[in-house]
Amino acid sequence: MIRNDIEITPELIAEHGLKPDEYQRILDLIGREPTLTELGIFSAMWNEHCSYKSSKKWLRTLPTTGERVICGPGENAGVVDIGDGQAVIFKMESHNHPSYIEPHQGAATGVGGILRDVFTMGARPIAALNALRFGEPDHPRTRHVVSGVVAGVGGYGNSFGVPTVGGEVNFDPSYNGNCLVNAFAAGLADADKIFYSEAKGVGLPIVYLGSKTGRDGIHGATMASAEFDQDTEEKRPTVQIGDPFSEKLLLEACLELMASGAVIAIQDMGAAGLTCSAVEMGAKGNLGVDLNLDAVPCREEGMTAYEMMLSESQERMLMVLDPALEEEAKAIFLKWDLDFAIVGTTTDDLRFRVHQHGDVMADLPIKELGDEAPEYDRPWEAAPKPAALDPSSLPAPNDIGKALEKMLALPDMCSRRWVWEQYDHLIQGNTSVGPGGDAAVVRVDGTEKKGLAFTVDVTPRYCAADPFEGGKQAVAECWRNLSAVGAEPLAVTDNLNFGNPEKPDIMGQFVGCIKGIGEACRELDFPVVSGNVSLYNETNGKGILPTPAIGAVGLLPDVTARATIAFKAGNEAIVVLGETKGHLGQSIYHRDLADGRDDASAPPPVDLALERRHGDFVREEIRARRVTAVHDVSDGGLLVAIAEMAMAGNMGAELTAKTDLALHAWAFGEDQGRYVLTAPAAEADALIARAQKAGIPAERVGTTGTHELTLDGGTPISVAGLKAAHEGWLPTYMAAAPEL
């Protein structure tokens, strides 16, 4: 039993992740020493994960509004108008620290948390994606983390019943001791039936819904706001345990409840559980909250106020109920075998009071808990702008075909089939383009052919070399992915993963990336409507690569006019859109085939005006059904993009590099703003003419056909051989004996 009248010592304060000056701020605010429960509540509200105290200043610089934006950051998820009275609701969130400590449960509850964020707002989840980053393949823990995370993501989403339609996977030594699990979810709702967390009305019942509260996940948010060290294993009890079955019931019960009209405000219990949800609901509505912990359904006996307020048990919600509909509401939850308990009341005195066994365990000013959280303008230093790489400094490969095959089988480039075949990507029956394309396409349920497109992307090595250009590139690539399936890019969610913000160079990466993201989002009218910041991704003092993952959503009026990457037929022209300049700095070729892992040269620059022009053109071509396949050029460059189209279509091509560049720079350079299109040979000239008229460089580089890729009449490269290499690496790696 943890007593509430325990003495608050400097050690205890430090254990709660509060700095001495932050503790002083608490004393000034409440005019007395806090109780232990109160200290726990402050630690939950004021940690980095919940308060955004290091990032807030910079997050404010991002564009968050737009014609279609119904609700931007600050709610459980962003809401964007998709016409016809419908809205898409989406967000991406990290679950990095728990996933490293306990990969399966950490990843599972990451998915559970983001799904809850979406259906708390009244939306039925229709798509899930994820961005996963693991340590180098040879690290003894990597296989274990990959296998646990993938099983956890799949296990939760599959059982819950949402299609997991896309994502990305990278390997890098900087994630050896700190993997990244960024989970994205999107849901669909009527635009006039969105539910918010702002409590309204005094004296109304506050209802606890869902699973019971246990002792799991206590201090999860505080743990997520600290670096890892040798004692990481000891933090396992801070990881929550997921139950997708309960979440599925909670989804159905909540949607039924919302339709009944009984819900005035609703908030899921995520990080810092009951504390965060109750305070947010009250503070947003300018209301106080009285909680009676004796009424909270508990899984274990003898839980103290401290434990209940900090538990992060999953699959729970808090709502303000219309008392006239109490019986009806209760019946819905009982039907779904879920707990329904009135645990509190809204008040007009702006206090957050917690009662247990007749005692007041906490009595705090509710607004100040959130509003008066510390906010820092952390010192930051920008790294000097990197110089461009001299392309002639890189050796040419002996054999371009062998180099291509090697590229396609690299850990970062190989097929992710082993991963996504463990995810149900077809459930709900609306998947039009599943994993493996530029973006996933899902039909809007109940419509004939309206569709939504989803993608997640970032290139951490670009961000490390030049945070500003890297931030821009992450947004631009998402824009390109959506355009490449024929979708109109609508809005993004950002999941910003960085190291320790108290270090000026790390803070400099953060600031640089935010500036880049902001510029790209402004230029492309691509507002940020939700997001999450994960800092302190460090182990023993070494930070991860800056990884600002972007999730993006686009709209298609007609899913039957979407494009996919596969070659469709022989004798079709292959046309490259955008200029190929042979930029090899920070390229996969440089890093993995030319020993450039430690190189600090500039990543390819992104020209946002060109991105827009090229993307708009491609989208129009797709919608007019004038092209048969489309793929954007990204990691690995042009030849890799073409090879991916060939492998997807089980068809070869004859290619000609009409260029003054060195062949490997033409083939593997990662210049931005490019797409590969195919069209029937007879229509190639017209396609190129239209592009040039729009001011876009376009060039025919070959013709589809046969079962081999031939470049400039060289040795034919078997597509089947490439595919075997491409498909083979990950399953072979995962099947190998662990090296522990």
Next chain:
Amino acid sequence: MKSAVIVFPGSNRERDMLNALEMISGTRPAAVWHADSELPDVDLVVVPGGFSYGDYLRTGAIAARAHIMPAVAKAAERGVRVLGVCNGFQILCETGLLPGVLMRNADLKFVCREVMLETANADTDFTRKYAQGQVWRCPVAHGEGNYFADEATIERLEGEGRVGLRYAKGDNPNGSINDIAGILNERGNVFGMMPHPENMIEELNGCTDGRALFESVLEAVA
């Protein structure tokens, strides 16, 4: 055709099934709650896919004891067609309406991908719109689809033409015995299968090979 789809806590492909049946039969099926004890008067009862009761204890084991299941068994006795897909197949095995059991996939991993199915017996109420031996596309999505039964049962199933569907040669995603993907009861009116024909019925799915399964029942009950 009038049909009903049973909904358990944790069912999650019931909407797919309701939509597919409506699209193909032209009539919206009834959704029947697990806690009910009576079925409406229908030609076809479908036990859909999902994770009923979270797959806790054993897949299908708890659902098999749900209130509605005696009514399903009675309907089967009367000759009403009963189709179990994925978790529905597991549930039908657990109730004893079909023999055998579905174990964890041989590689112990959930698998979602398209497979090729072979119509092993086209002379059934569930497969008659396929040609004998026809090979067709259909997705699977399961962690426990590895069909197993004792030798005598398998011999009977094979001997009596009760293996309706097999995974085509080399395309068995779960290690099931004799590549079994779907089986019939003795009378031929109860069919269980692991793959999801309800997700292969319109152009959006990239292929419509799953339609014929529903059209078979439609024709059989007409």
